[in-house]
Amino acid sequence: xxxxxxxxxxxxxxxxxxxxxxxxxxxxxxxxxxxxxxxxxxxxxxxxxxxxxxxxxxxxxxxxxxxxxxxxxxxxxxxxxxxxxxxxxxxxxxxxxxxxxxxxxxxxxxxxxxxxxxxxxxxxxxxxxxxxxxxxxxxxxxxxxxxxxxxxxxxxxxxxxxxxxxxxxxxxxxxxxxxxxxxxxxxxxxxxxxxxxxxxxxxxxxxxxxxxxxxxxx
Numbered sequence: 001x002x003x004x005x006x007x008x009x010x011x012x013x014x015x016x017x018x019x020x021x022x023x024x025x026x027x028x029x030x031x032x033x034x035x036x037x038x039x040x041x042x043x044x045x046x047x048x049x050x051x052x053x054x055x056x057x058x059x060x061x062x063x064x065x066x067x068x069x070x071x072x073x074x075x076x077x078x079x080x081x082x083x084x085x086x087x088x089x090x091x092x093x094x095x096x097x098x099x100x101x102x103x104x105x106x107x108x109x110x111x112x113x114x115x116x117x118x119x120x121x122x123x124x125x126x127x128x129x130x131x132x133x134x135x136x137x138x139x140x141x142x143x144x145x146x147x148x149x150x151x152x153x154x155x156x157x158x159x160x161x162x163x164x165x166x167x168x169x170x171x172x173x174x175x176x177x178x179x180x181x182x183x184x185x186x187x188x189x190x191x192x193x194x195x196x197x198x199x200x201x202x203x204x205x206x207x208x209x210x211x212x213x214x215x216x217x218x
Contacts, residue, residue: 006140013145013178014069020177022074026142030075030175033138037131041109042093045085045124046131049078049161059160064152064172073147074176078157079132081124084166086113121168128170135173145178 001009027050034048051057054071061070070076082088090109094102113120136146149172157169 001141003137003141006137010136010140010146011178011182012147013073013174013176013180013182014147015178015180016069016072016074016145016147016174016176017179018072020074022144022176026144027075029142030135030138031077034077034079034131034135037127037134039127039130040123041086041090041105041112043085043090043109043123043127044093045081045083045127047080047082047167048131048135049080051076051078051161056160060152060157060172063156063160064149067149067151069147069149069174070152070172072176073174074144075174077135077173077175078161079128079135079170079173080163080167081128081170082164082167083120083124085124086110086120124168125170128168132171132173135175139175144175146176147174148172149174 031048031050034046035044037046039045051060057071057076060076061067064070086109090106091102093109094105097105113123132148136148139146150170152172154169157163163169
């Protein structure tokens, strides 16, 4: 399928076939797609933790509102990010670039993130979000369903997976075979509520929006 077809057909699966096995080769393809997501300064913050141990899955489900996706999905990926990746030998992110480019970008990385805790965290979350979307679209292109999840106790999950202190958890991505056909999209916003051109309307002004055709299909 095309990228647009994968985007259109991807839906959040809630009921996975617990007996379905995801081939290791496909899992590797999906992880590779996550690793190819863009990151600022090529810092590659993303850390993708695949949870295979059934006992750990059960522990995670217990702190995830008992959501069955955690144990029933064929693959459970905890999407994390290294918030301090920017300071960990940043030259390695540009080791194949010309030396002048390396020096310029390493200096830029340090200048942008030093003493900017919020920027460090925001960047890590942006990067992990893009990685998660790549995981889900890659899964759909291979014929699998997925579910992004943040309904869990972040601190409890961090303890279970031994999350390093300088990392954060963005979300879970559960992948497998959905056993329940998705329902039609509900409450899909109108174009004028979501798409704008050149700026948002000022108070009392007219709402300049872009009309595009978005199908609220299944």
